[in-house]
Amino acid sequence: MEKILYRSTNKKSPIVDFKQAVLKGQAPDYGLYMPLEIPSFKKDEILLLKNKEYYQIAFAVLSKFIGTEIPSKKLLEIVRNAYNFEIPLKKIDENLYILYLDKGPTYSFKDFAARFMAEIMEYYAKKENINLTILVATSGDTGGAIANAFYEKENIKVAILFPKDEITEIQRKQMTTLGKNIIPIGLKGKFDSCQNLVKIAFNDGDLKNLNLTSANSINISRLLPQSVYYFYAYVQLNYEKINFSVPSGNFGNLMGGVIAKKMGLPIKKFIVAVNENDEFPNFLKTGEYKPIIPSKKCSSNAMNVGHPSNLARLIDLYGGWIFDERDSLGKVKKYGILKVKPDMEKLRNDFVSFSITDEEVEETIKKYYEKYRIILDPHGAVGVSAYEKSNIKEPVISLETAHPGKFPEVIKKILGFEPEIPEKLKNLILKDEKYIVLENDYKEFKNFLMELK
Numbered sequence: 001m002e003k004i005l006y007r008s009t010n011k012k013s014p015i016v017d018f019k020q021a022v023l024k025g026q027a028p029d030y031g032l033y034m035p036l037e038i039p040s041f042k043k044d045e046i047l048l049l050k051n052k053e054y055y056q057i058a059f060a061v062l063s064k065f066i067g068t069e070i071p072s073k074k075l076l077e078i079v080r081n082a083y084n085f086e087i088p089l090k091k092i093d094e095n096l097y098i099l100y101l102d103k104g105p106t107y108s109f110k111d112f113a114a115r116f117m118a119e120i121m122e123y124y125a126k127k128e129n130i131n132l133t134i135l136v137a138t139s140g141d142t143g144g145a146i147a148n149a150f151y152e153k154e155n156i157k158v159a160i161l162f163p164k165d166e167i168t169e170i171q172r173k174q175m176t177t178l179g180k181n182i183i184p185i186g187l188k189g190k191f192d193s194c195q196n197l198v199k200i201a202f203n204d205g206d207l208k209n210l211n212l213t214s215a216n217s218i219n220i221s222r223l224l225p226q227s228v229y230y231f232y233a234y235v236q237l238n239y240e241k242i243n244f245s246v247p248s249g250n251f252g253n254l255m256g257g258v259i260a261k262k263m264g265l266p267i268k269k270f271i272v273a274v275n276e277n278d279e280f281p282n283f284l285k286t287g288e289y290k291p292i293i294p295s296k297k298c299s300s301n302a303m304n305v306g307h308p309s310n311l312a313r314l315i316d317l318y319g320g321w322i323f324d325e326r327d328s329l330g331k332v333k334k335y336g337i338l339k340v341k342p343d344m345e346k347l348r349n350d351f352v353s354f355s356i357t358d359e360e361v362e363e364t365i366k367k368y369y370e371k372y373r374i375i376l377d378p379h380g381a382v383g384v385s386a387y388e389k390s391n392i393k394e395p396v397i398s399l400e401t402a403h404p405g406k407f408p409e410v411i412k413k414i415l416g417f418e419p420e421i422p423e424k425l426k427n428l429i430l431k432d433e434k435y436i437v438l439e440n441d442y443k444e445f446k447n448f449l450m451e452l453k
């Protein structure tokens with residue numbers, strides 16, 4: 001098998017191998033790594049995945065991106081450790097299916113990526129005998145998933161930045177009750193500010209000896225495992241082609257699907273379901289890209305993103321080029337400059353996109369409870385509501401990205417009762433938490449990082 005190589009979407013960084021792409025996280029030119037060539041699956045190869053366990057499908061898909069860089073036996077062990085929970089696919093009505101990605105240890109789909117990434121990072125940290133500092137910005141669920149996945153991993157420290165006032169108590173406590181190698185930081189700012197500080201830190205030479213690595217969805221090792229469940233879902237059913245509705249914020253989940261489609265999985269359309277941060281549906285409509293800064297605050301809080309990072313990858317795959325203009329220190333001067341327009345016709349052929357208001361989320365949660373006795377979480381409800389708006393009369397798999405038990409206040413307000421809260425989450429509420437609070441200021445953040453032991 002030949003070596004798989006990765007390039008930056010900003011075109012100004014050297015080509016790297018998988019290990020370098022993973023350990024760097026972001027390319028030095030602030031671009032995002034993409035495989036130089038997307039590997040492919042033939043039709044009969046896909047059919048061979050039928051009746052396979054999830055981890056076996058993960059192995060088949062991911063080994064195409066890793067090549068010989070990690071021994072097969074080790075990779076198989078990694079995916080086996082990472083994917084030890086159930087992934088139900090339920091038929092809701094004639095055309096609608098829901099894929100439940102909310103059964104991992106922190107009850108959001110972020111577990112799929114975080115658990116794989118943690119295994120990979122520990123593998124490299126030990127193999128190279130280095131200490132890594134993982135830096136991550138979270139809009140809600142990433143932080144918990146990363147904290148849980150990396151807890152007590154050897155040779156690794158994890159600093160997590162979250163917008164102090166925009167996440168729920170449960171989301172916060174998933175990060176702040178662990179201690180040891182997990183360091184949570186509440187920022188007086190929004191998710192986009194957290195993300196910005198993290199991005200600057202990566203390119204700050206003074207922080208070199210911390211071996212900073214990103215655990216955000218910009219890291220390729222977080223992105224690739226999100227292609228796997230699209231394959232898994234497809235082979236559970238017997239349709240020639242399938243559509244997916246994807247509740248989207250930073251577009252990592254969506255990009256996983258887009259890569260699966262590029263690999264040859266017969267996906268007809270993606271329904272890109274966003275909350276009131278509607279920059280993408282507007283872009284599809286007008287061809288003009290206008291990021292929403294600051295992002296709007298909605299009940300699907302993990303999707304409050306006004307300028308999705310992974311849009312750079314999406315636009316890149318469709319022949320365009322988008323980046324943020326920066327000053328010499330790496331600070332963003334202007335977000336989302338569309339230097340080369342992607343093939344809009346092709347984009348409009350492969351994607352439809354809808355913005356769902358919080359009110360529509362409430363109506364959808366109510367309706368699906370009354371009609372089918374299922375409780376959607378606010379993010380999954382954005383997906384289902386967008387499916388309804390799309391009017392697609394063909395099989396659609398909508399992704400349920402979080403457990404409703406993570407949002408008891410929201411659900412109680414809508415349905416009048418609290419959803420069942422998983423035992424592990426209930427115990428969390430009782431635990432003591434510890435985190436520091438920082439201003440939205442790079443200097444302060446940098447000083448804090450430099451003092452980390």
Ligand SMILES: *Cc1c(COP(=O)(O)O)cnc(C)c1O
Pocket residue numbers: 108109110140141142217247248249250251252253254302303379380401402
């Ligand atoms: C992160 C998250 C999303 C959005 O996923 P992206 O990959 O950022 O588009 C949706 N739902 C939940 C519950 C999440 O945690």
